[in-house]
Amino acid sequence: MTVVPAAERPARAWIASPARLRAALAPIALIGLGAGAVLIFRGEPDLAFWVFTLATLPVLAALLVEIVVSLGRGEVGLDLIAGLSMSTALLFGEPLAGNVVALMYAGGQALEHFAEGRARRDMTALLGRVARTTMRYDDGRLEEVAIDAIEPGDRLLIRQGEVVPVDGTVAEGAAVLDLSALTGEAIPVERGQGAEVLSGATSAGPAFDLDVVRPAADSTYARIVRLVEAAQHSKAPMARLADRYAIVFLVFTVVVAGGAWFLTGDRLRALAVLVVATPCPLILAVPVAVISGMSRIARLGVLIKTGGALEALARVAVAVIDKTGTLTHGRATLLTVKAAPGFSADELLRLAASLEQASGHVVAAALVDAARSRGLVLSPPASVRETAGFGLEGEVDGRAVVVGGSSFVGERSLQGDPRAWRSGSPEGAVVVAVAVDGAVAGILVLADEIRADAPGVLRRLREAGIRRIVLASGDRLDVATAVGAKLGVDRILGELTPDAKVAAVIAERSHGPVMMVGDGVNDAPALAAASVGVALGARGAAASSEAADVVLLVDELGKLAEAIEAARRAYRIALQSVVVGLGLSVLAMGIAALGYLPPLAGALTQEVIDVAVILNALRALTGGRRARQP
Structure with missing residues (x-):
């Protein structure tokens, strides 16, 4: 899989999207409408008739092609109403109404895509850190190459401030990395030679060499990119539900239009009903509100x-x-050190941590880290014997040291009982006993803190x-x-x-x-x-x-609560937009059926409803009144 640079995606999406191609036809419909109006003003209504017709046909043709494709996939949508209203207008000799419907429909698509583009902007920002090129060694020389050209085994130069483009290991030098984009951890970490480096990290220190272990498409940050792209192209169940309701609304529209014509004998009333129903808030409100909510939540990390x-x-x-x-x-932290007379807390910790250097256990790592954080100088252990899951014994600076569970240390001690030291330890804490030269020297209390x-x-x-x-x-x-x-x-x-x-x-x-x-x-x-x-x-x-x-x-669980609040708000806004928009559309259809709303006025009325629905759905981009309060 090739990671498509963010700069290329919008252009490809435009070419690939039939809906956006429809939106591109809006200027044709607008020019036709303007030219026809000029011809009518000059007293040439017959020529204006054909101009309106010709301006409507490209939009209708593009729409009919997409309808056929959709039907081939077994999908039935409200685009059928738009196609029906334009076709009916031309058939009934009302090309001006057809031209207005074409302009309103194509213009509505353009507005919808503008709204979605505005909503997706924050999600797309998550992709902005994807590297495009990098410096690769080639026969001792450095050359700038595209990320897609990198293969496992290549050696790269990662300069200060650059984003690591692929997963790899430190070849030479020490890497100081800012992992905040991956983990939310604000403190840079250092990785020595041979250590793994994940793509998406930022080099916060001197330049270092990286040996590639995975191609860009399989690396960590590429996986995040794919997650974001999948989110951008997903379709919500609410949107699929809107598609199912679209069939019901389509039948309802045809029945109302046919009934108005049948009962009054006025075919323009039928045309007005079709025009008022084109397009419908049912297919505009949901995707804009959902994408707006996803974008708002993306800003939270x-x-x-x-x-x-x-x-x-x-x-x-x-x-x-x-x-x-x-x-x-998620890691053990040293809480307290209880030392026997003759030992200081630091000395007890130093002896235990020195021995624990020979173990790979998570508790051993926590003790070593705690000792080093206190600035203690650890000695190399000797004659180490580890009993897996119980403890270690060995020599540190010529002294016999035993570190482990209370029973393990007690069995190897000639003086003292480690269990007597446990009183007062926090519930759920891990107690590590220490014996030195055959006598219990104290305990170390660790816990994974809340x-x-x-x-x-x-x-x-x-x-x-x-x-x-x-x-x-x-x-x-x-x-x-x-x-x-x-x-x-x-x-x-x-x-x-x-x-x-x-x-x-x-x-x-x-x-x-x-x-x-x-x-x-x-x-x-x-x-x-x-x-x-x-x-x-x-x-x-x-x-x-x-x-x-x-x-x-980001490593902040609190963001989840904000995400839930934003999701609930987006969901409410989507439902609100659908209910209010549909209510207004049905009301306008009733007025048109009664003969009080001619086709041209009906098209303008429906466009006002659509604009209102889209602008309302865009409110999901904001955090709401509560989020704006200090």
């Missing part, structure tokens, strides 16, 4: 993949939220309309219970397998549409099973991002 996902997000009543990495930071914004986020979710919040975690039940109790959720589930998470989501459907929020690979099945799946971050667990309907491109 939240990607809605489809219009259907926006509608589902607007109706959610239950939130099932994963714990680790969602409500908590995000500072988590309580406020859950409160905002309830304010946004979520009636029930369930904490679902694969972690120990006591840990999940401790977190859930602090946050005040409605139900707490722990020690869940991926299958059990799916079952939990299905069980919650009895309370209403369910939104599942998670970030790990184990969350992917539950995300797919929910009415709306929300993945935190577009990097890391690709499976969760692909399975989700909504992807938070």
Whole structure:
């Protein structure tokens, strides 16, 4: 798959879109209308008759071609009414009315696409960071090449300030990267030689060389691009529902027009009814409102993949939220150090972290990070023996050190009991015992802390309309219970397998549409099973991002509450536009059937209704009164 540069997409979309081609015919209809009016003013009505006819035919021909194509796909839409009204006008010898309908219809399409273009602008901005070219080494020389020409095994020069175009590894030098576009993390990170670098990151430090491991089309940021493009071309269930109602409205229009003609014998009344029904708010309001809502939400850093996902997000009543990495930071943090007499807290941590350098366990990494953050100088361990899942033992600076669970350390200690040190430790915390030279030297208390914004986020979710919040975690039940109790959720589930998470989501459907929020690979099945799946971050667990309907491109769960509020508002505006627009159209059709609205005036009336409907639908771009309050 080739990633199409953003600059090329609008032109291709224009060429590929029949609706936009119809909109391009508006100038022809306008010129014909103006020329015909001049001829009538000069006293040449016969010539004006043919000018109006010729100006109508191109629009009618383009419309008929699209109608045939749509019927071939089994789709029936309100474009049939537009084609019927123009054809009837020409057949009844009213080319002026036909010309006005052609201008109003083509002009309406142009207005609709202008409105959608305005609404899509914020979504398209997400694609603006896609790199177009990069510097590649070729026989010791640097050459600027297109991203599509890059292949695995190539070596690239990534200069300061540039966006990394493809996934790769650091070949030479150290890479200082701004990952905010991928993870929302504002603090740059450093990657050494051999470390993986994801596309979409920005080089925030000196230039470095990158060895390509995946082509552009398969890289991380390209996946985000595809998600955005899929969102832009999606069709909401509400829009599909509008298509189904279009058949009903088409039949209704033909019956009213035919009835007016049959009962009065005035064929112009039938023509006026057809003209008033062309086009219809039913097919204009929904796509503009949905795209406007998706665009508004994109500005928040939240990607809605489809219009259907926006509608589902607007109706959610239950939130099932994963714990680790969602409500908590997803990493162990050192809370306290309790040291025995003769040891300082820093010395105890230094000895434990020095030994833990030999382990790849997540707790070991947390201890090493904590020691280094305090500026402690770690020593290389020796004679290390690790018992997987229990702990390590070895030598640090000539001293025998044991680090691990209380039972593991207690069995290897001649003096002291680590369990006696546990009192006062927070519920759900991880306690790491340390023994030095055969005696218990203290404990290190770690925990995956709750995000500072988590309580406020859950409160905002309830304010946004979520009636029930369930904490679902694969972690120990006591840990999940401790977190859930602090946050005040409605139900707490722990020690869940991926299958059990799916079952939990299905069980919650009895309370209403369910939104599942998670970030790990184990969350992917539950995300797919929910009415709306929300993945935190577009990097890391690709499976969760692909399975989700909504992807938070920033590491701020609070944005989800704003997205729900924006989705509900867009949904209300779409319904409002359809109901009011249809009501006005039906009213105008009744007036036309009674003979009080001639065809020309009917066309102008319908265009006013359409403009009002589109402008109302564009209100979904804004945050509403509440969002504007300080």
